[in-house]
Amino acid sequence: MALLAAASLITASASAADTDEKTLTADPLATWQTDGIVWSLEYANGVVYVGGTFNKVRPPGAKPGQREVARKNFAAFDARTGRLLPCALPFSGAGNTVRALKASPADAVLYVGGSFTKAGRASVASAVALNTAGCSLRKDFRPTMSSFVRAIEVTDNAVYLGGDFTRVNGRERERVAALTSSGSLLPFKAEIDGPVRALLAAPEFGKLLVGGNFNMVNGDLERSLVALRPVTGKTVLSYPDWLPLRSSVQALTRDATNFYVAAEGRGTGIFDGRLAGRLGGGEMVWKDTCLGATQAVAVHNGVLYSGSHAHNCRDTPGGFDEGHFRQHFLAQSVRDRHILHWFPDTDGGTGEGNGPRALKMAGQILWAGGEFTTVNDRPQQSLTRFTAGPDRGAPQEPPQLRGSASRTGRVTLTWRAAWDRDNAELKYLIYRDGKLVASPTRRSTEWNRPTMRYTDSVTPGSRHRYRIAVTDGQNASARSKALVVAAVGAVGAERTKARR
Numbered sequence: 001m002a003l004l005a006a007a008s009l010i011t012a013s014a015s016a017a018d019t020d021e022k023t024l025t026a027d028p029l030a031t032w033q034t035d036g037i038v039w040s041l042e043y044a045n046g047v048v049y050v051g052g053t054f055n056k057v058r059p060p061g062a063k064p065g066q067r068e069v070a071r072k073n074f075a076a077f078d079a080r081t082g083r084l085l086p087c088a089l090p091f092s093g094a095g096n097t098v099r100a101l102k103a104s105p106a107d108a109v110l111y112v113g114g115s116f117t118k119a120g121r122a123s124v125a126s127a128v129a130l131n132t133a134g135c136s137l138r139k140d141f142r143p144t145m146s147s148f149v150r151a152i153e154v155t156d157n158a159v160y161l162g163g164d165f166t167r168v169n170g171r172e173r174e175r176v177a178a179l180t181s182s183g184s185l186l187p188f189k190a191e192i193d194g195p196v197r198a199l200l201a202a203p204e205f206g207k208l209l210v211g212g213n214f215n216m217v218n219g220d221l222e223r224s225l226v227a228l229r230p231v232t233g234k235t236v237l238s239y240p241d242w243l244p245l246r247s248s249v250q251a252l253t254r255d256a257t258n259f260y261v262a263a264e265g266r267g268t269g270i271f272d273g274r275l276a277g278r279l280g281g282g283e284m285v286w287k288d289t290c291l292g293a294t295q296a297v298a299v300h301n302g303v304l305y306s307g308s309h310a311h312n313c314r315d316t317p318g319g320f321d322e323g324h325f326r327q328h329f330l331a332q333s334v335r336d337r338h339i340l341h342w343f344p345d346t347d348g349g350t351g352e353g354n355g356p357r358a359l360k361m362a363g364q365i366l367w368a369g370g371e372f373t374t375v376n377d378r379p380q381q382s383l384t385r386f387t388a389g390p391d392r393g394a395p396q397e398p399p400q401l402r403g404s405a406s407r408t409g410r411v412t413l414t415w416r417a418a419w420d421r422d423n424a425e426l427k428y429l430i431y432r433d434g435k436l437v438a439s440p441t442r443r444s445t446e447w448n449r450p451t452m453r454y455t456d457s458v459t460p461g462s463r464h465r466y467r468i469a470v471t472d473g474q475n476a477s478a479r480s481k482a483l484v485v486a487a488v489g490a491v492g493a494e495r496t497k498a499r500r
């Protein structure tokens with residue numbers, strides 16, 4: 001029986017820019033896990049160092065309590081293979097936390113800060129240094145910090161520490177200090193009235209950026225962000241009104257020209273998102289207004305990756321309305337903040353339920369740490385990582401067909417668009433009696449899944465089985481269950497039957 005070949009498609013044309021920066025894929029690589037919060041990640045010489053509040057690590061796929069290996073608040077992994085490495089100095093005492101990790105410019109030394117009194121068997125005071133070769137504790141860098149170290153930055157000339165402390169080596173240093181690589185206190189001095197949580201060196205611009213939750217720096221109003229002179233600690237640049245009251249800077253990162261701020265606010269009228277500023281002149285480039293307490297930022301190939309629990313993101317291009325849904329990873333264009341189609345996700349997890357807490361590019365791999373217990377809805381605790389490819393993730397929620405037929409042989413199929421974590425445009429494969437008859441495409445997101453329609457023409461009186469599948473171009477879903485449509489001809493009633 002000859003079927004009419006004519007078929008019409010109703011699809012939306014691609015609306016988003018085709019010039020979008022290319023993101024990593026949203027498919028996590030197999031990664032070890034910790035049994036507690038990861039606060040900090042650093043990369044040096046092919047190794048990713050992990051600091052946090054945990055006692056054990058376990059392999060990919062292992063449930064809590066299974067196949068655990070002791071690692072006290074510090075662990076090291078091969079950045080590429082993810083393999084656990086023997087570098088295993090335990091950090092303990094006081095707050096039992098490693099909060100900050102930073103490698104020296106040539107990767108020879110790893111500086112470690114937090115709240116601890118023991119590094120291995122050595123008595124220390126919340127800041128030490130390791131030789132990355134051999135993972136040995138250095139004897140020279142042993143500053144005495146009066147309290148928590150939350151941030152470390154290293155230049156060719158100084159090791160900067162930030163945190164809650166007010167004394168270093170018995171001398172007054174209010175929440176920021178600079179030391180030599182052998183642990184001697186440098187004259188650099190600034191008065192900051194609240195915790196320092198992020199440090200970012202821009203020596204070529206004559207600046208050390210300092211972020212945290214403070215209001216006064218060196219006697220002036222400086223809300224949570226300031227640039228200091230790297231040698232003296234005097235204020236070199238202010239960012240007035242960039243951050244409202246009760247909003248802190250949680251993390252800072254940079255590329256060649258810009259710096260990027262991760263902010264967390266508490267209460268109403270606060271700033272919870274990301275902003276970009278020029279390292280040189282200090283002008284603001286953009287600011288987004290998503291809510292959801294940004295904890296971490298990393299920049300790679302023109303894309304700013306962030307960890308937060310983003311919600312109410314409607315005023316940011318590519319963003320989403322307030323709804324049931326919280327998105328714990330985002331990728332944005334560094335040019336103009338628009339949200340790119342990269343939506344791997346975690347749960348909030350343990351601790352404060354913030355999900356990701358740390359991001360680090362390790363070569364071409366993005367490592368993420370935090371307090372989550374799932375990644376893309378599968379169990380995975382506190383560590384995960386993403387690469388440029390290959391894309392292994394098939395679209396989410398494959399469609400099911402509904403349909404009807406007219407007596408003249410016109411078959412109308414409808415379905416709800418699927419969505420994919422790292423592909424905006426998906427292709428729908430429509431099969432009539434096992435033969436591909438159409439492949440319309442459409443853009444969709446998890447929060448915007450339009451109803452799609454395809455109209456087929458068949459011989460009046462004929463009966464057909466339709467199936468649909470969806471592909472991101474690399475990964476196709478299984479074909480749906482068959483929808484049996486009978487175009488009953490000029491006489492008789494129209495019938496449609498979905499077979500389950």
Ligand SMILES: [Ca+2]
Pocket residue numbers: 391392393394395420421422423472475
């Ligand atoms: Ca995909």
